[in-house]
Amino acid sequence: MTLTDTPAPREAAAELGINSLFGLHGRTAVVTGASRGIGAVLAEGLAAAHASVVLIARSAQGLEQVADRIRSAGGTALPVACDLTDRSQAAHACQEVLERTGGVDILVNNAGGPLFQAKFLDVREEGWDKVFNLNLTSVVRITQLLGHGMVERGTGSVINISSIGALQEWPEISHYCAAKAALLSLTRSLAADWAPHGVRVNAICPGWIDTDVNRAYTADPARRRATGAAAVPLGGWAPPGDVLGTTVWLASNASRFVTGAVIPLDGGSSVGMPAHLRAQLAPTA
Template sequence: MSSALDLFDLKGKTALVTGASKGIGRAIATGLAEAGADVALLARSTTALEEVAGEVEELGRRALVLTCDVTEGEQIRAAARTVLAEFGGLDVLVNNAGGIGHAGPFLDLEFDDWTRVLRLNLESTVHACQVFGRHMVERGTGSVVNLSSIAGLGGTPMLSHYAVTKAAVVSLTRTLAAEWAPAGVRVNALAPGWVRTDLTSTFFADPRATENLLAAVPSGAFGVPREVVGSAVYLAGDASRGVTGSCLVVDGGTTCFVGGPQMLGFLQHGRIPA
């Protein structure tokens, strides 16, 4: 008799992770390998990818390094040809590549700021979903995990361009989930909160900004990439067989907390004054 833990077993599965050279993408890539999957690693930095490949191979899984700029559709299509030729198919696609670029008030952002973030966060996901989604639909099986962000779930001052792209990723996820469900392909999103990575390092460089950000996190701690891995493994495999079109939030309670930093201070002290 199989156990509940078998539902999280990815042995015999193949996966591809974009933006796999660092941060959340790197953690997810090695996490999928720990669960048993062979993993194709895609990013612009060959050296960094080779380091991740070494970690995957130490876990006894196969790693495939694919140097690729995800903003270029033809490069993604070329990578797809290599993956399908080497692995014979793809079971799990994790669209993780993304970035923030310049941050600031909406009126201070240049249109080029919008263009760069739209291409990196949204168009790259569209390209990958078109290429690998077609393959999965034809096979009649597959799981797509798109990385969104809590920034895309509400108003996010100073990050309007980033927030728009992440909201669009959630919308795309739900639409593709509805379109591809009859073919047996599931599509879900992950929405991390504030996670300490190279991408967010500039926000944590200012102690006052860090304090203000942390005040809105009920758990009292920023996330780390490893904390996103379990959710990704869950969405990738049979444990989430009945789940599609969802957006799983991993944010230490940030989006469920509407009382503001002052209320959080009261809660932490165990009382609210009359």
């Protein structure tokens, strides 16, 4: 084939079956922490890609609001209020999900958060346990409960939302960083374990995302500048929607040969600030 024989972009897209690559028709997706922030955006985005979406979070009111938006847009949403850090609640919620849906194809483990800021020597054991229960143990719990069906059917995609804190130092939230780093280790091990069964497991590490969880940084102009353009080569804070494209890709057939991947979604902050940008951002006399 010569260069002049190359199909036009639209024809090439048709040959690749773009809709079949990225579309999620006929699939059921579970998104945890779906009542607000990144989780709400991911739930709505997966529904827009034609997945039937199960929304899990503690706030029943927040879930209903997200579910109403999905339904108003023509999508299918099932809100399930549940505290995943409670073993009995998680088991009951997963049983309801399986009974109502018949099986899960996509699991997005998004629920999490640092809960508090403290220097390492000031972190009490009960605080450490709460952070690990939310960010790691609850992920293990729901992935075991819903993963059986994926393994039995020989297909599925698990997407763990970790954090750039798992890849970088962050002294004020070492407890959170440690839990999210453990989640990355779990991701890689589970990817190897489940690959022979056709189930893919990947992780996304968001950086500075402008959500209500980060209001302590975004509401303070000085802290926002310090954690924005000065720290992120691509510039500033990202909206929650910037996590959506990678999530849909990992959920879809477009990434069918990808498992065990850890994807920084941080505007380049994990690779450092280029020297010429540092010079441009340096304060002048």
